[in-house]
Amino acid sequence: MSGMSLVQDIAFVRYQVTDLNLMEAFLADFGLHTAARTEQALYSRTAGPLHHAHIAELGPANATVGIGLLARSAQALDEVARRTGKPVEPNPEPGGGLRVRCTDPAGFVVDVIHGQDTFEPLAVRAPLEFNAAVGRKRLGQPVRLKPQVASITRLGHVALLVADFPATLAFYRDVLGFLPSDTYWAGSEDRTIAAFMRCGLGQQWTDHHTVALITASDGRNRFDHSAFEVVDFDDLVQSGEWLKSRGRAHSWGVGRHIQGSQLFDYWRDPFGNKVEHWTDGDLVNDSTPVGHAAVSPEELRQWAPAVTPEFFA
Numbered sequence: 520m521s522g523m524s525l526v527q528d529i530a531f532v533r534y535q536v537t538d539l540n541l542m543e544a545f546l547a548d549f550g551l552h553t554a555a556r557t558e559q560a561l562y563s564r565t566a567g568p569l570h571h572a573h574i575a576e577l578g579p580a581n582a583t584v585g586i587g588l589l590a591r592s593a594q595a596l597d598e599v600a601r602r603t604g605k606p607v608e609p610n611p612e613p614g615g616g617l618r619v620r621c622t623d624p625a626g627f628v629v630d631v632i633h634g635q636d637t638f639e640p641l642a643v644r645a646p647l648e649f650n651a652a653v654g655r656k657r658l659g660q661p662v663r664l665k666p667q668v669a670s671i672t673r674l675g676h677v678a679l680l681v682a683d684f685p686a687t688l689a690f691y692r693d694v695l696g697f698l699p700s701d702t703y704w705a706g707s708e709d710r711t712i713a714a715f716m717r718c719g720l721g722q723q724w725t726d727h728h729t730v731a732l733i734t735a736s737d738g739r740n741r742f743d744h745s746a747f748e749v750v751d752f753d754d755l756v757q758s759g760e761w762l763k764s765r766g767r768a769h770s771w772g773v774g775r776h777i778q779g780s781q782l783f784d785y786w787r788d789p790f791g792n793k794v795e796h797w798t799d800g801d802l803v804n805d806s807t808p809v810g811h812a813a814v815s816p817e818e819l820r821q822w823a824p825a826v827t828p829e830f831f832a
C-alpha cells in the first residue's frame with residue numbers, strides 16, 4: 520500500500536451548529552437534500568450515491584468539526600487503522616459501514632469510511648451543449664432555464680486553515696497518501712504555507728485538490744470553506760440567482776480560480792460558514808507537474824469581481 524493513497528475521495532464535511540432547522544432550510548436552498556435527521560444531527564446528501572456529504576451536529580456553538588474520507592478498499596481501511604493505531608469499528612452514524620476515526624494535527628475529526636449504504640442517484644439536468652464561436656454543438660435545440668436550486672452531484676473538496684501546517688501536511692501525505700498538486704510559498708521559496716492536496720491515485724485522473732491546507736495566520740484551526748460540484752456553468756449561475764431570490768448571503772463570485780481552474784461562486788450559510796459551488800475543475804494525475812508559486816491575493820482568481828474583505832472573514 521505504500522506510495523498509494525488510502526483514500527479515493529472526500530465523503531463529507533462535519534459542522535457543529537446551534538440550530539438544525541436553520542441549517543436544513545439553508546441547505547434546501549443551496550442544493551442538498553436531507554438523508555437522515557436525528558435529535559442531534561442532520562445528514563444531507565447530494566444527487567450522487569453517497570449517503571451524505573454534509574453533517575450538521577447540534578451544539579452550543581458554531582464550529583467546523585471534521586471531515587469524512589472514502590477509503591479505497593477494505594484493505595486500505597485496515598491500513599489506515601494500522602498507521603493511526605485506531606480501530607476499525609462499525610460506523611454508528613446513518614449509512615453505517617465501517618470507519619476508522621482519528622484526529623489530524625489541526626484537531627479535525629477525520630473519519631475514514633468504507634462500505635457505507637448508498638442511494639440511487641437523483642436525476643439532474645444533462646450538461647448543456649455550448650455553442651462556442653468555433654465548433655457549434657447545440658443544433659436545433661433552444662436553451663430554456665430559470666433560476667432554480669443547484670444540482671449538486673458531489674462534495675469536491677474542503678479547505679482547512681491550520682495552525683501547524685508542516686505537521687498537518689505530513690499527516691495527510693504520509694498517513695493517508697495525499698499528494699500536493701500545487702503549493703504556495705511566502706517570504707522565501709522554501710517557506711511553503713499552503714498545499715492543494717489530491718488523492719494520490721497513480722495514473723488515474725482525480726480532482727486537482729480534495730483537501731487544501733492553508734496556514735492559519737491567526738493560529739486558529741478551522742475550515743476556510745467546503746466546495747460542492749454542480750452540473751455546469753449555467754447551473755452555477757442559475758442556482759446563484761435562486762439563492763439570491765431566497766435572501767441568502769453571497770460571499771464572492773462568479774469567477775475562475777487559478778489552482779484547480781474551477782468556475783466558482785461562494786455563499787455563507789446562516790452560521791457564517793463559507794460554502795462553494797463549483798464546476799469545470801482540473802483533473803490531474805501523478806504525472807502532472809507540481810506547481811510552487813508565491814502567494815498573493817491575485818493567485819485566487821484568473822477572473823472574478825474584486826475580492827471583498829467579507830471573503831476573508
Ligand SMILES: [Fe+2]
Pocket residue numbers: 676678744745746795
Ligand atoms: Fe474551493
